[in-house]
Amino acid sequence: MIFEVVPLVLTGFAWAVFAYFIVVNGCQTALLCSATAAMRRHRQRVWEEDRVGLLGSAVTPTISALAPAYNEEANVAESVHALLMLQYPALEVVLINDGSGDSTLDVLIRTFNLYPIHPIFRNQVPSQPIRGLYRSRIHPQLLVVDKENGGKADALNAGLNCATGELVCAIDADTLIEPDALLRIVRPFLTDENVVAAGGTIRVANGSKVAHGRVLDARVSPGLLAGCQTVEYLRSFLFGRLGWNNLGGNLIISGAFGLFRRESVLEVGGYVHDTVGEDMELIADLRRQGQDRGTPSRVDFVPDPVAWTEVPESWRVLGRQRDRWHRGLTDVLCRHRGVLFNPRYRALGLVVYPYYLGVELLGPVVEALGLIAVPLGLMLGAVDVTFGALFLAVAYGWGVLLNVAVIALEELTYRRYQRWPDLLLLLFWSVVEGVGYRQLTVIWRLRGLWRYARGSKDWGVMSRKGLGTPAQV
Amino acid sequence: MLYDVLISVLLAEIGILGAGLGFIFGHAALRQVRAARLRPDMRVSMDILARVLAGSPDPPPLPRLPLDKAIEAVAAATRSVDDAGRARLAQLPAYVALTERSVRWCTSPRWPRRLKGVRLLVILGAGHTTVPLLLEDPRPEVRSAAAVWAVNHPSPQVTTRLVQMLGDEALACRLTAQDALIRMGRHAVPAIIGHLSEAVPAALATALLVASRVRDSALAGPALEHRNHSDPAVRAAVAQVLASGGGTDGVEGLEGFLADPAAAVRTAAAAGLGALGHWPSSPLLADRLGDPAWEVRRAAGLALDRLGGPGQLYLQRALHSPDRFARDMAQQVLDRAGPGRGRPTPAAFAMKRQEE
Structure with missing residues (x-):
């Protein structure tokens, strides 16, 4: 039988x-196919666009770049220098020292001539207590938030509370942002009121020539793992994300480089602490709650702003990263299961989810x-x-x-x-x-x-080789 | 049957793959060959353009370049030249040809081509008869690009149209119009005054915000006409215009706004008085330290701080105020360290969170 x-x-x-x-x-x-069409349209729109003019504009929204740092005394100064060099007319760099046990804060105080300021801000989203705020005498647009340790999501929430920009840019620990990336990624916010978040392209920096937080010469890594991930990232961003722009909007923006409307993020309660997929959870929240309330909820992907990241080159670390990504995805989809096939959420419920x-x-x-x-x-x-x-x-x-x-x-x-x-x-x-x-x-x-x-929510240790003199904020 | 389908799919995949690889290699090779072939001509073109800009008489004609390269060369030369340099470039046949082509593009039924035409005219600094018409284009991308062009060509018709564009349905057009008007400065003042004087001006708050950035005292009077507008955003914008212009009327207006029922208006008024440095307003600002709205309290505190001695005196007095909110804000502002101040004591630096 x-x-x-x-x-x-x-x-x-x-x-x-x-x-x-x-x-x-x-x-x-x-x-x-959708990505190809979107790319064609995007390139038509940005052809010879005056981005230099944007630099002198009085109406561009202010951006606060949020960079959490934990035990980064070796690289933090160079990383902050790289962030301060980003081209944008109204940029505030908010570095959050997430209770580092080393001398990260001392290095910052020394390098940027920081002075303490009284923390006049609203505590709108929950975070661990803030110990102090510092501003730089050399770069007045640099704000350093010193807080108790609470993890990345908690640090970003503290940054959200202290930031003053209309838009906030979450930047990951191992990301090198191209100088004009902010001028490019802000575009959806200048053309569509309904946009609450925008993501840029992440490319693999392994094998490339890197100095002072910048990729000087882009190369494809000869290593098996980094090489395969280069193709994977290209596929994932160049058509995986771009394609969704025309088919109902994105559900993921990389935590490594994304721009958000600060007010909308505060409305949904900021980053969630009890998940390993806090960046995806934020996007899902923004889209879902936006549609629930009838407020802006569009999430766009912009292909030309580029941030470079160092991908894992060890089987063990890569495995841990993918395991964590998948746990994050599962968690977010479980939390928002009410969206599935719910016609109220239109494309989000019927196509994207x-x-x-x-x-x-x-x-x-x-x-x-x-x-x-x-x-x-x-x-x-x-x-x-x-x-x-x-x-x-x-x-x-x-x-x-x-x-x-x-x-x-x-x-x-x-x-x-x-x-x-x-x-x-x-x-x-x-x-x-x-x-x-x-x-x-x-x-x-x-x-x-x-x-x-089995209920695992740990991040695992993510060790990397390092990229020349990269921005390891 | 299924085998046949799978084999067909596999063969199609192999075919497409071959074509794809051929395309990639072919494109890359052609790109490199073309770049190598055109590099000398580009160098010669850039050299000739530089000589033209330096006022060299009878420069040789530009080498024949493909359209994208011609645009690249001319764009590189024109990005930062003055009117005289532009006039010299305009005598080059290649420049004239590009201008004619972009004007032609501006009349195309396809919007990407019209957009291309306007953007090229922005680079060339030409198109005086063509581009103003595109401020009425049905596509927001084109209208917005035409507004960028308008910054360097501020005629009365253009500025009037830009002011109307402040109420455009497309965000990009509204923002570009604001930016263009602010950059135009005094050229935009008559059009803004005309707009503010209308019976029911569209996008009034935005127009007032632009007026506040233009910073011309002539705008204060028309702005004050809207001091009793029902929309708090408009009244707050009026306060910003008054703060940018100053003067007795402006100060009186701002002091009046400190009693406005809307918190946004009171905030703008307090910030405005601080920015103007009008120390006689210190008592009124000190009253606002006990305002129910956090933003107003903060703006009043910071304004008092900016007023120097008199303001500091009122902040010191507020430390003994029976109102705990006023006390707290005064304490926070006085504790606020700055480059010009000493390092605060650890006690003063202790965290005082504002929970709302």
Whole structure:
């Protein structure tokens, strides 16, 4: 009996995987088409736009760059210098010393000639107690918040309380922002009242020449992990995020580099402490509560402002990062489950949320089951060998095709990697990425699901090599 | 059947992949070859343009460049030149050709092309007859770009249209119009006065805020006409205009606004009096230290601080006020350290959170 049922189940499952594959890749292809159209329109709009004029404008919204720092005495001064050099007419840099145990604060006081100011501010979102505020005599736009340790979300909340900008830019620990990135990322806020948040592109800095918090020469890393992640980030940002602009808006803005309307963030209660996906949770909150109240709720992605990040180059660290990302995603989707197929939330409930649930969250489950069931079916004769091989070839080919399409889009538009060896390396990694690397991410994401089910909320240690003299705020 | 489909898909994938790779390599190769081929011509062009700008007589003609490179060269030359330099450039046949082309683009039925035309005319500093018409364009992108052009071409018609644009339905147009009017400065004053004098001006608060940035005393009178407007945002903007202009009427107006029912108006009035440095208003500002709204208390405290000796005296007195809010704000302002002040004592620096 069992020998009759198992092949039937496996055959059924193989068909289900096949159908899922068509849906997922159909979605990805739709996103790619949407991203191509959005990119074309974006480039038409920004052609010869006067960004220098924006620098002298009296009506640009003020931006507070929030940079949490924890035990960063070695790099904090250089990081703050890099932030102060960002091109924007009304920029306030808010560095939050999150209860560092080393001499981070002393370094800042010494380097920037800080003097204490009386903290006149509203405590609008919860955070650990603030011990003091300091302003620089050399750079009056620099504000340093010294607070008790409470983690990244808590530090950002303290920054939100003390910042005075209409917009706040959350900047991650290992991010190098290009000098004109703020002038570019502010664009949606100057053209659409309904925008509450905007995200920029994150690119992989590993392998590039970095000095004084700037990427001087963009190169593709020859390392397997960094190389695969370079392709992955390109795919994720250049069409994954951009494509959503036309299809219902984004649900994710990278915590490494995003711009938010401060008032809207305060209205939703700031960053949530009890999650590992606080950046995604904030976006979901902004969109959901905005739609509930009928207030602005649009989240846009802008492709040309670029921030560079150092990605993990060790299997262990990368695994921990992906595990945490997936736990964060699961947590956010669980918290906002009321949005699913709820017509009240329009595209968010009917398109965006179901995609994140079906493709991003459950994708690894289906992929893992497929990876088990198809070979098992082949062994038991339930799945035809030719069919299985053809299916795997088509699936792999489609993945490579999407990668190559993104590289073509990059070549047509921004061309950050100017040299032939880099282009060849990028194409090489786009072919290699689908063999082994992607399957590993499936395992890590499954581990994330498992650990979420067990209630794990730890961040894990994220050690990195360091990028020349980077901004390690 | 399914095999056939899968094989077809696989073959299609291979075909598309081949085409994609061909495109990427071809594009990259062509780009590099083109860049190498055009580099000498670009260098010669830049050199000739520099000589033209330096006033060299009879410069040689510019080498023939593709459109994007011609735009790049001319844009690089024109970004920071004065009118005389621009007039010299305007005699170059290549410059004239670019101007003609952009004027043609401005009349295109396709908005991206019109946008391109206006942006190019902004760079070239031309288009006196064409661009003002585009301030009425149906596309906000084009209207907004035309407003950028208007900054350097402030005719009465253009400034009037820009003031009307303050009430545009598109945010980009409203912001660009504000920016353009502020940059125009005194050229914008007649149009703003005309707008403020209308029976029911559109986007009144925004127009007043622009007026406050233009900082012309002639704007105070028309602004004061709206001191009793029902919208607090308008009254607050009037206060800002008065603060930017000063004068006896302005001070009286601001003192009157300190008793306004809206907190935003009282805040603007307190900040304005502080900015004007009008020390005789100290008693009125000291009264506002006990205001129910935190913003007003803070603005009053900071204004008193800016008034110097008299203001400090009232802040010291407020430390003994029976009103605990006034006491607290006075304490906070007096404790506020600054580059010109000494380092506060640890006790004074102790955290006093404002929970609201």
